[in-house]
Amino acid sequence: MELKNNLGTTAIQDVIAKYPEIGEILQRYDIGCVTCKVGICLLKDVVSIHGLSKEDEARIEQEINGFLTRKAA
16 A cells, blocks of 8 residues: 555554544545554554455545645645
């Protein structure tokens, strides 16, 4: 998973704190990181460990990168 700004190597709790919208994207794919109390998983690992199809992983990557591109504009 190639995410802009090297975001894939950031702990999910930090990602969601900075970009709550990414938590919303993950929730649409039934990834419940927003409510997780640990939050130390890296964003790239969070997606891969949930057993999603390659297509869903690609969609998440595309949605997150699209969000980051819009946010930077």
